[in-house]
Amino acid sequence: MTVSRALREPARVSEKTRAHIQAVIEKLGYTPDPAAQALAAGRTNVIGVIVPSVTNNVFADVMRGIYNSSEGTRWQIQLGNSRYSPIQEERLVRTFLNQRPAGLILAGIDQSDETKALLRQSTCRMVQVMEIGENPFDLMIGFSHFDGARSATRHLIEMGYRRPGFLGARLDPRTQRRLDGFRDILREEGLLDTNRIVTTPQPSTVTLGGLLMADLLSRAPDTDAILCNNDDLALGALFECQRRGLSVPFDFGICGFNDLEMMAAANPAITSVRTHRLEMGERAFRMLADALEGHPPDEPVVDLGFEIIQRESTRRGRHSAL
Amino acid sequence: MTVSRALREPARVSEKTRAHIQAVIEKLGYTPDPAAQALAAGRTNVIGVIVPSVTNNVFADVMRGIYNSSEGTRWQIQLGNSRYSPIQEERLVRTFLNQRPAGLILAGIDQSDETKALLRQSTCRMVQVMEIGENPFDLMIGFSHFDGARSATRHLIEMGYRRPGFLGARLDPRTQRRLDGFRDILREEGLLDTNRIVTTPQPSTVTLGGLLMADLLSRAPDTDAILCNNDDLALGALFECQRRGLSVPFDFGICGFNDLEMMAAANPAITSVRTHRLEMGERAFRMLADALEGHPPDEPVVDLGFEIIQRESTRRGRHSAL
DNA sequence: TTGTAAGCGTTATCAA
């Protein structure tokens, strides 16, 4: 039919016919059947998104960004949850790829070798989010978790803390790289004491932050600051300090990671590493959509960076001067 | 082909043929094309989920529940975000319905009249989550926000607070019903003072909790407790109390709503109304999936209830006795 | 600029 053309290439249909078709469409409330489109065209308007968690604040923000910029476009988001399992991720990639998606958005750079092979074989455009690294499959947008942790650790040292520790939960690859950054700086400064590194594979919660903090203090009571793998842990650690009568930032400095909204509202406000999660999601989608329309970005890898947001929880200098 | 039959009704294919087909499928790595299935069968395996927000912790938990129980089933979740807009919701319902979904999961009971009409015309099975109410479209699972707020308010009174206020953000219908419950009890007790009700249409954050708290205290300084529409506000209010040197629970009682994990970790731990969000999502999906397999629940409406989790933030009695 | 014809991969119906 000419209808199909009127919808996809309006320019190639005469003004009159187009108007007529439009009118009839309105009257009938016609909508193209996506299944028939997919079958006939051999491609779908589905963009698959594979993340390790739908709960985690971090991925929730990225997803929100993706949904934000996908609304009103012709692209349909289809979500897959790998639950931090490379096996699950591989299964999801297979499932998605079988459905001839228009594009794929993947979290991270730590796919299994099989997954990598699947992805490299595929011709569909894709973008990796959350991190930057070597050999992107296609597009990539994120930041260096290693550098973020390095900067935060350096900040603690600059604020006068000399015995900083690290609290980490859910040891996914990004947590690992943050821990590596922490270690890197402390080794440089000759301040590394592995007793002050407390981690657990459990998913991160505020409660867990308190528990890890207690654990740290029993192992290394003279620890004077912590870098937390994320803000939940930092908040839990703050509450634990309050319960123990430890003054933050004077007795103890706390730095979070991600800069969730509540960090600024806490008492004292908590220093954190701001990451641009919403923007990451929004831009990831747009890069992909643009590429699908034939306008790939000039640079396939985008580094969104991070910022150390200094707040009271590490402002020891000022407090000790009071 | 017999292949199609072997896949869908294995019983109707001979043992031998079935085995042969199975072998070939394995060898070729064959997967049915969902688009072709949808087109030929006139139905999809898509379950549409329409929520007002993907960010909000509450819906995030419900969605997680849905994803949890949908994994490993033949049903595909497709998410739509109405952004708290009835117009958007109607658009989404139209879009979904046009794709002949297997089922629908909808948040709430406050659809526009047009949306209601669309939904009632549709033959597809659906379940409303988050609330319970009259005239479900089909299935329904949730709890009474009105009763939850009533119980929480009564709890404040029982703990000895006589001038309780209410903090509310994002005045969606559920917030409204919670506020109604709060008003209801206070009117009963002759303790209602509308000056102590502070609300804003802004989305709820921890920071906003602090601001609303400040607002409340400037309007009605002798307020001695608050029921917050949600836990973010409660946490923000707690921090604001800390900054003002108000002792919680002695000078001031705080009760949240939803019982997010961090409520138990706070200092003092915050009383909250526990709602069963994860379970709501999980069961909503299962009810729907079961109904689609021909096993609808005995009772179409499931009330999941709520619990008042009493913690230190409202334990005035005990503290004043110390 | 418009229309015709074939086919996308599956399911449903019916006949063998």
Add this chain to the structure above:
DNA sequence: TTGATAACGCTTACAA
């Protein structure tokens, strides 16, 4: 128990 045949609603290629 199996296999032919005709849809399903669209897109693509080509003809008018």
